[in-house]
Amino acid sequence: MQWTILGAGAIGSLFATHLLRTGQDVNLLDTRCARQHASHPMMLELLDGSFCMCELPCISHQAVSDLTLLLVTTKVWQVIPALEALVGKLPHSCPIVLLHNGMGPEEWLLTHFPQNPLLTGVTSCGAFKKDPHHIKHTGLGETWLGALNEAGTHYQSLIPPLANALGHAAWSDQIRERQWRKLVVNAIINPLTALYNQPNGMLSEHQAEVNALCEELHPLLIAESFTEPVTAWCEVIFKVAEQTAQNYSSMQQDLAHQRKTEIDYITGYLLQQAEKIGIKLPLHQDLYLKIKKLESTFTT
Numbered sequence: 001m002q003w004t005i006l007g008a009g010a011i012g013s014l015f016a017t018h019l020l021r022t023g024q025d026v027n028l029l030d031t032r033c034a035r036q037h038a039s040h041p042m043m044l045e046l047l048d049g050s051f052c053m054c055e056l057p058c059i060s061h062q063a064v065s066d067l068t069l070l071l072v073t074t075k076v077w078q079v080i081p082a083l084e085a086l087v088g089k090l091p092h093s094c095p096i097v098l099l100h101n102g103m104g105p106e107e108w109l110l111t112h113f114p115q116n117p118l119l120t121g122v123t124s125c126g127a128f129k130k131d132p133h134h135i136k137h138t139g140l141g142e143t144w145l146g147a148l149n150e151a152g153t154h155y156q157s158l159i160p161p162l163a164n165a166l167g168h169a170a171w172s173d174q175i176r177e178r179q180w181r182k183l184v185v186n187a188i189i190n191p192l193t194a195l196y197n198q199p200n201g202m203l204s205e206h207q208a209e210v211n212a213l214c215e216e217l218h219p220l221l222i223a224e225s226f227t228e229p230v231t232a233w234c235e236v237i238f239k240v241a242e243q244t245a246q247n248y249s250s251m252q253q254d255l256a257h258q259r260k261t262e263i264d265y266i267t268g269y270l271l272q273q274a275e276k277i278g279i280k281l282p283l284h285q286d287l288y289l290k291i292k293k294l295e296s297t298f299t300t
């Protein structure tokens with residue numbers, strides 16, 4: 001099995017270098033440029049502060065018909081444009097694994113690659129790309145994969161090499177539930193920390209706002225078959241915020257660096273799901289519009 005990584009940013013480079021150093025066959029694909037370098041040197045800075053130099057092979061568009069496994073680690077809003085270039089070119093035997101925050105591209109994937117084994121995942125690993133050739137592993141985390149279609153259920157064999165490379169990886173038969181749980185945490189921590197421009201620990205000073213956002217979301221969560229009371233959701237959010245108190249959320253970082261955020265696939269996805277069943281989320285809508293307004297000052 002050869003791992004092709006589409007989107008060698010922070011998470012993609014972290015996975016690529018860890019897989020490579022544990023003996024896996026790994027290469028990088030960029031669907032935006034036709035000409036590729038033969039390889040991409042990457043220094044992996046490990047959690048203990050040591051370094052490991054890796055040479056990541058790059059493959060060209062011509063090689064797409066030979067792919068055996070595609071791991072997509074772009075930002076969520078880049079997934080569809082990145083994969084559009086592969087429609088009709090990727091062999092039907094090639095599994096596609098999505099690994100991003102937010103939800104939404106799964107439905108597009110099921111429609112456009114119906115014959116491929118399709119999987120999705122969530123990860124709480126932390127990585128920071130210091131420069132194009134230097135990836136810093138910033139936090140151990142859990143990585144869960146699960147199937148999006150029947151063909152995807154046959155790829156539990158991806159778990160041992162991932163677990164060996166990352167320290168943790170596991171299979172989930174309830175991957176959609178895991179995605180939803182992460183989505184809810186992200187939908188509260190990310191926009192609030194981005195708007196207040198503060199690290200995650202700030203949530204403890206905004207308890208009423210967090211409680212109100214959870215309460216508003218609760219009918220949608222019940223409709224999605226989550227049975228726990230609203231207080232349980234609040235507790236999870238405050239716990240994550242406390243455990244990551246010094247960290248800046250990805251949305252805060254994106255806005256601070258004038259980059260497009262993942263809000264359309266986090267809060268935007270929740271708003272779409274709520275609208276489908278006639279639930280109104282005015283507080284979340286307000287957060288969404290505020291982030292979009294800030295984003296519009298530097299995106300076209």
Ligand SMILES: NC(=O)c1ccc[n+]([C@@H]2O[C@H](COP(=O)([O-])OP(=O)(O)OC[C@H]3O[C@@H](n4cnc5c(N)ncnc54)[C@H](OP(=O)(O)O)[C@@H]3O)[C@@H](O)[C@H]2O)c1
Nearest residue numbers: 007008009010011030031074075076078082100101126127
């Ligand atoms: N970083 C973390 O610690 C972390 C932790 C958990 C989850 N996540 C999630 O993981 C996802 C990726 O995050 P990230 O921090 O790794 O983002 P990132 O650093 O921006 O990485 C995305 C990479 O994909 C590249 N890309 C975009 N379109 C491409 C294409 N068509 N072909 C090849 N490469 C393409 C981007 O290149 P350009 O920069 O040139 O556009 C960028 O290098 C996000 O959903 C994020 O929320 C991140």
